[in-house]
Amino acid sequence: MKNNYVIEAENLTKKFGDFTAVDSISFNVNVGEIFGFLGANGAGKTTAMKMLTGLLSPTSGKATVAGFDVFTQSESIKKRIGYMSQKFSLYEDLTLYENIRFFAGIYGLNNKQIKEKANELIGRFGLEDLRNTLVGELPLGWKQKIAFSIAVIHSPDIVFLDEPTGGVDPITRRQFWEMIYETAHSGVTVFVTTHYMDEAEYCDRISMMVDGRIEALDSPAGLKKRYETDNMDEVFLKIARAK
Amino acid sequence: MKKLLVFTKKEFYHIFRDKKTLLILFGMPIFQILIFGFAITNEINNANISIYDKSKDYQSQKLINKILSTNYFTLHSYLNSDSEIEDAFETGKVKQVIIIEPDFAEKLNKEGEANIHLVSDATDPNTGTTLINYTSSIIRIFANELNKGVIPDFVIENEIEMRYNKSLKGVYLFVPGLITVILMLVSAMMTSISLTREKEYGSMEILLASPMKPAIVIISKVIPYLLIAYTDALLILLMGKFIFGVPIVGSLPLLLAECALFVMLALSLGIFISTKAKTQQVALMVSLVGLMLPTILLSGFIFPVENMPIPLQVVASINPSRWFIIIVKDIMLKGAGLDILWQETLILLGFTLGFILLSIKNFKVRLS
Numbered sequence: 300m301k302n303n304y305v306i307e308a309e310n311l312t313k314k315f316g317d318f319t320a321v322d323s324i325s326f327n328v329n330v331g332e333i334f335g336f337l338g339a340n341g342a343g344k345t346t347a348m349k350m351l352t353g354l355l356s357p358t359s360g361k362a363t364v365a366g367f368d369v370f371t372q373s374e375s376i377k378k379r380i381g382y383m384s385q386k387f388s389l390y391e392d393l394t395l396y397e398n399i400r401f402f403a404g405i406y407g408l409n410n411k412q413i414k415e416k417a418n419e420l421i422g423r424f425g426l427e428d429l430r431n432t433l434v435g436e437l438p439l440g441w442k443q444k445i446a447f448s449i450a451v452i453h454s455p456d457i458v459f460l461d462e463p464t465g466g467v468d469p470i471t472r473r474q475f476w477e478m479i480y481e482t483a484h485s486g487v488t489v490f491v492t493t494h495y496m497d498e499a500e501y502c503d504r505i506s507m508m509v510d511g512r513i514e515a516l517d518s519p520a521g522l523k524k525r526y527e528t529d530n531m532d533e534v535f536l537k538i539a540r541a542k
Numbered sequence: 543m544k545k546l547l548v549f550t551k552k553e554f555y556h557i558f559r560d561k562k563t564l565l566i567l568f569g570m571p572i573f574q575i576l577i578f579g580f581a582i583t584n585e586i587n588n589a590n591i592s593i594y595d596k597s598k599d600y601q602s603q604k605l606i607n608k609i610l611s612t613n614y615f616t617l618h619s620y621l622n623s624d625s626e627i628e629d630a631f632e633t634g635k636v637k638q639v640i641i642i643e644p645d646f647a648e649k650l651n652k653e654g655e656a657n658i659h660l661v662s663d664a665t666d667p668n669t670g671t672t673l674i675n676y677t678s679s680i681i682r683i684f685a686n687e688l689n690k691g692v693i694p695d696f697v698i699e700n701e702i703e704m705r706y707n708k709s710l711k712g713v714y715l716f717v718p719g720l721i722t723v724i725l726m727l728v729s730a731m732m733t734s735i736s737l738t739r740e741k742e743y744g745s746m747e748i749l750l751a752s753p754m755k756p757a758i759v760i761i762s763k764v765i766p767y768l769l770i771a772y773t774d775a776l777l778i779l780l781m782g783k784f785i786f787g788v789p790i791v792g793s794l795p796l797l798l799a800e801c802a803l804f805v806m807l808a809l810s811l812g813i814f815i816s817t818k819a820k821t822q823q824v825a826l827m828v829s830l831v832g833l834m835l836p837t838i839l840l841s842g843f844i845f846p847v848e849n850m851p852i853p854l855q856v857v858a859s860i861n862p863s864r865w866f867i868i869i870v871k872d873i874m875l876k877g878a879g880l881d882i883l884w885q886e887t888l889i890l891l892g893f894t895l896g897f898i899l900l901s902i903k904n905f906k907v908r909l910s
Binding site for chain 1: 544545548549551552555556559560743744745747748749750751752753754755
């Protein structure tokens, strides 16, 4: 990567028939950055993320992820990214260890690596006793934290988090963000969508999406300064109203 | 390859940890063949009959002995008046009453002709007809024996042979039908449900964002069902052979190969359904109504296709199960080979390729 950007998007657009879900967005994400994608439901956050993860092919524009082109090299991109969504975290009818082994396995880790990583992960959470417990019996907060660890188990360049903290209590959310910081410090870029404005404060930079367009892109402090307010809720309301 | 194994293993965990799924996959075939084999049957054994012998002479007694010596009938009671006939039927136990006219032996000897009146309970028309047929044929044999030594003027004798299933056992037909139903159920319905489950839970997205190729995801999800469907087919064949004595006259390898082809067909159908259905509920309903009903009703399993009105026959022809039942029946009972069944086999192959192509097309559309 010649210019330190792990994600580069230029006029990236996705249309479904007549409807433009993502309207010509352009942005760059630095290595090791926590990049927040904010916006109301239906603003196009998830569609944008799906294009970057290779789940959807863009209608037009340009984008590279980890140096690979989203149009032609999505298979290579998939090897370099991790992905976690709010909708699904782990298979409930598999045990903790089986879940880890499965996801590590589909990312191509070998048995020795899987064993090491699984032990490390379980040890980090102090979950040795629950190793062979069905995941369905764990609380949601735990599942989300474990799912995040599994999303980065293959040491990706970038991890994409689609509203990872939906429905999780504030304390767990806090812990979850600590994990995100740790991960970012280790050099993994974090690309996260959320509609919790307090979470926006935790990001290095955020982009505000309204109706498929990026209306503002800056650090939280920069945005607050520009919109002359001291909290992100206000920033968001001002941007949404201006539209 | 290793990813495929990891995935297939996970799929087996899903299956073996869900008691309901297990029950459908293994309980259902056993349960169904026992029900069809023992309970639902067109054969009649030990039907209760009453006899009203108005004659009570040596000929009538001989006939009665002959009728009762078969295991089709059990004597419920002897009747002594006309009014008792109605009473006998009203108990619900008596299925047929045989009335022999007075002076039976005398009339036979003098006039060479005598009458027997058969009354059958036709609340169940099939049973009624079958009983009448059984009794009539016994009486005909009895009459033939009387004619021995005498040369009648003109006689045309029907010699009836029930080929391939001499004793007309219903289970002979049910085994091929059941294999079809179970393979359809396990392969098509269970696969479509398990694939839509991943979509519904959102895990499909995670899988597609991983380096796993979509085709590998689907193949590895389908493998367990392929193995289980095949086990079920073997189970039914074995139970048919050893519990109900259904023979496999034709080539076993050919039969197994045709089963494999049909499993592939049903799996591709299941995959096709899953590309269309958004939720497990929809997949279940589509499979039940769109696959199970035609497989049971429009395949020749229970109702012969030839007797259906033309529009229904057309519908039945585009039902793959119909062709598979013919194949299984002909191999098992008639010993037919590929030289006879190549057309049906080609039809199944065609369906399989068609559904695979349709699935690939639909899957791509969903991703773009």
